[in-house]
Ligand code: NPQ
């Protein structure tokens with residue numbers, strides 16, 4: 001028995017997927033989340049389960065119901081997964097999950113849909129090896145530093161209360177969402193109330209270069225960074241803006257691949273990069289972005305997409321790589337979903353750390369009846 005297992009767990013266990021389940025879920029958020037592009041009280045997302053060789057692997061598609069953070073939506077991701085992506089993998093034998101994204105390369109774009117499938121394949125592979133995902137990805141940390149993303153609030157007082165609460169919970173840095181008209185006053189207030197707070201802002205592409213003065217007004221406040229002030233396509237304009245600011249710019253929406261990251265760094269469009277595996281097509285491309293930034297001496301941090309515990313677990317494993325040297329937007333399960341879809345839930349210690357799971361694969365248990373209750377559509381695709 002032992003010998004058989006050892007053999008199955010040999011270093012070159014191929015990825016062989018013989019069935020894929022797609023599910024669309026809706027889960028109420030613990031509290032609404034407001035950004036420059038809108039307000040969400042219920043998160044819709046897809047889950048992908050891949051099965052092969054008696055094991056399974058799970059991935060979460062971070063696309064939203066509405067095309068406001070990104071062009072992809074749950075509906076486009078479902079369509080592309082069902083018709084184009086899953087058929088390219090079913091019955092195929094790939095030597096390693098790194099081969100998944102190349103196997104999908106003739107389908108243009110749709111990185112969030114691809115990432116969900118690719119990340120499920122990594123979980124499957126890691127479980128087949130009997131190893132936690134972080135080891136397969138090259139992680140080096142047993143715990144990751146956590147920051148928190150605070151949405152646009154109804155008033156400045158409400159914002160100050162929220163930030164005080166998050167500080168008390170241990171988060172090592174706070175990011176607030178800004179938009180034209182909600183930028184100077186909230187930053188000035190937080191600086192007054194929390195002088196030493198590691199603070200940053202995220203505009204989600206709400207500004208144009210014409211409004212550079214609004215952003216320069218934030219320059220004296222010692223912010224860690226300003227995240228994605230301009231449109232995702234405006235990489236050249238971010239370089240022009242960075243030249244006029246002391247505060248580092250960080251790109252999120254603009255960085256859709258390692259190639260794009262290298263281009264952005266080469267022209268000085270940012271000094272920090274946010275990595276979200278969903279945005280770049282999964283773990284392998286995230287590691288490539290991570291490595292490109294490390295090579296250029298540029299720190300990265302892990303973004304968040306209001307994931308359930310399944311996507312969150314993937315994020316925690318990835319964020320254990322060495323160049324994730326700034327606290328990420330990886331917060332406790334209970335800030336978003338109560339209960340989460342996984343056990344144990346992700347928790348943040350009083351000093352702002354989250355443990356990286358040590359069990360095989362993503363290392364958490366998926367609670368089937370919670371998944372079932374939140375499911376709106378389900379489909380199984382077989383080889
Ligand atoms: C960001 N996240 O860094 C994102 C954007 C974001 C934690 O600030 C539904 C689907 C709601 C995707 C809200 C954080 C969302 C979303 C915000 C993405 O830019």
Ligand code: MG
Pocket residue numbers: 202204227228252253274303
């Ligand atoms: Mg962002």
